[in-house]
Amino acid sequence: xxxxxxxxxxxxxxxxxxxxxxxxxxxxxxxxxxxxxxxxxxxxxxxxxxxxxxxxxxxxxxxxxxxxxxxxxxxxxxxxxxxxxxxxxxxxxxxxxxxxxxxxxxxxxxxxxxxxxxxxxxxxxxxxxxxxxxxxxxxxxxxxxxxxxxxxxxxxxxxxxxxxxxxxxxxxxxxxxxxxxxxxxxxxxxxxxxxxxxxxxxxxxxxxxxxxxxxxxx
Amino acid sequence: xxxxxxxxxxxxxxxxxxxxxxxxxxxxxxxxxxxxxxxxxxxxxxxxxxxxxxxxxxxxxxxxxxxxxxxxxxxxxxxxxxxxxxxxxxxxxxxxxxxxxxxxxxxxxxxxxxxxxxxxxxxxxxxxxxxxxxxxxxxxxxxxxxxxxxxxxxxxxxxxxxxxxxxxxxxxxxxxxxxxxxxxxxxxxxxxxxxxxxxxxxxxxxxxxxxxxxxxxxxxxxxxxxxxxxxxxxxxxxxxxxxxxxxxxxxxxxxx
Numbered sequence: 001x002x003x004x005x006x007x008x009x010x011x012x013x014x015x016x017x018x019x020x021x022x023x024x025x026x027x028x029x030x031x032x033x034x035x036x037x038x039x040x041x042x043x044x045x046x047x048x049x050x051x052x053x054x055x056x057x058x059x060x061x062x063x064x065x066x067x068x069x070x071x072x073x074x075x076x077x078x079x080x081x082x083x084x085x086x087x088x089x090x091x092x093x094x095x096x097x098x099x100x101x102x103x104x105x106x107x108x109x110x111x112x113x114x115x116x117x118x119x120x121x122x123x124x125x126x127x128x129x130x131x132x133x134x135x136x137x138x139x140x141x142x143x144x145x146x147x148x149x150x151x152x153x154x155x156x157x158x159x160x161x162x163x164x165x166x167x168x169x170x171x172x173x174x175x176x177x178x179x180x181x182x183x184x185x186x187x188x189x190x191x192x193x194x195x196x197x198x199x200x201x202x203x204x205x206x207x208x209x210x211x212x213x214x215x216x217x218x
Numbered sequence: 219x220x221x222x223x224x225x226x227x228x229x230x231x232x233x234x235x236x237x238x239x240x241x242x243x244x245x246x247x248x249x250x251x252x253x254x255x256x257x258x259x260x261x262x263x264x265x266x267x268x269x270x271x272x273x274x275x276x277x278x279x280x281x282x283x284x285x286x287x288x289x290x291x292x293x294x295x296x297x298x299x300x301x302x303x304x305x306x307x308x309x310x311x312x313x314x315x316x317x318x319x320x321x322x323x324x325x326x327x328x329x330x331x332x333x334x335x336x337x338x339x340x341x342x343x344x345x346x347x348x349x350x351x352x353x354x355x356x357x358x359x360x361x362x363x364x365x366x367x368x369x370x371x372x373x374x375x376x377x378x379x380x381x382x383x384x385x386x387x388x389x390x391x392x393x394x395x396x397x398x399x400x401x402x403x404x405x406x407x408x409x410x411x412x413x414x415x416x417x418x419x420x421x422x423x424x425x426x427x428x429x430x431x432x433x434x435x436x437x438x439x440x441x442x443x444x445x446x447x448x449x450x451x452x453x454x455x456x457x458x459x460x461x462x463x464x465x466x467x468x469x470x471x472x473x474x
Contacts (some may be wrong), residue, residue, distance in 0.1 A: 013336045014247075019352050027350075039246045071340070105385065115251040124276035125304070149402060153402040155282045171383075174386055182393055187470065201390050205386045205390065205440065
């Protein structure tokens with residue numbers, strides 16, 4: 001217990017430090033652009049573009065923290081939210097690693113595994129993006145080709161089909177209600193943004209698990 | 219020479235600094251996790267295997283992120299989208315943010331932006347919206363997490379159950395999402411394509427599972443998810459190529 005508490009306390013301490021450093025670095029980018037180009041948008045021009053974005057993505061950010069935080073674990077959250085690309089990479093890589101390691105979801109061991117997975121994925125992405133940027137003219141015609149376009153357009157179904165089978169096969173009773181609900185939502189309104197559905201599904205899945213548990217069905 | 223090509227060399231160096239920061243932060247937490255794993259009595263080979271599996275897993279999604287840079291590079295050059303997608307960024311946010319900022323000046327995201335004020339505003343809007351988590355997490359995540367930890371320590375069994383429920387909620391969202399199909403660069407990839415892709419991925423994963431469990435091909439554990447993903451993506455190309463257009467572009471109409 002003392003080792004864990006100390007580790008958690010220090011994780012929050014270091015996580016906050018790194019996050020504040022990231023915040024300053026990220027803000028330095030548009031600041032350097034404005035200084036270098038000697039071009040400053042007016043407050044009105046900035047707010048006109050920013051307020052619609054904030055009104056949509058501000059609440060989404062809060063929902064993502066409360067939804068993904070428990071999935072990613074302590075350090076995984078501090079790391080994952082700085083490096084981004086949560087839904088399409090960080091959360092799936094964390095889920096996959098926890099499953100492969102055969103550790104209990106939500107445990108201290110899962111926290112360790114999740115952090116290693118997210119850190120590794122972040123470094124991998126940085127290198128791939130770097131290689132892609134410096135060899136842009138060679139790589140982009142291939143990646144951007146019409147022939148490959150369907151593949152990248154269907155990345156998420158390709159990713160979650162496989163992961164879904166693994167998780168659903170282990171928890172098929174729990175999966176029934178959330179899967180049926182998701183199918184109904186998309187059948188009724190296919191254009192629903194998946195980012196908005198995820199926290200709703202999280203609540204439904206939690207409620208369904210609680211109900212099944214109370215009925216001793218799982 | 220345009221703004222985005224001439225004046226971006228210094229932005230390239232900013233991008234390198236950002237990349238180095240991410241590598242340093244990730245390495246710091248990976249090393250801490252290894253130490254904590256050993257303190258918890260976890261097998262070091264398991265932790266190393268996690269590194270390898272995660273590296274393999276991340277390759278294809280990282281290439282998809284690279285494509286987002288392509289989408290934005292037409293208007294913003296390479297370096298700013300590269301920086302944005304390296305930290306916090308996601309296509310679901312960066313493209314709307316850039317579009318919103320560009321539209322203030324009458325530009326669209328498909329055209330090169332040489333107006334320095336517009337370019338500057340785009341950078342500010344893309345950044346300012348995405349930093350919300352970096353403000354909220356240091357402020358309240360510890361308190362939130364401590365409640366979760368309390369629950370985990372006092373309700374161990376339920377904790378695992380609810381953690382799995384959260385994952386299932388997310389997975390269910392994407393299983394349903396396959397119904398809607400997708401659109402990219404003006405081309406529609408219909409519901410049938412995404413459903414077939416999802417099913418293909420599931421079938422490949424089942425086959426990998428059988429090979430791992432029945433034939434004891436243990437090394438396949440590291441590659442099962444990437445294999446299922448890549449094979450399904452390849453098959454999506456085949457489906458789109460060979461299915462009649464009326465089927466390949468059909469999207470579920472829904473009731474609304």
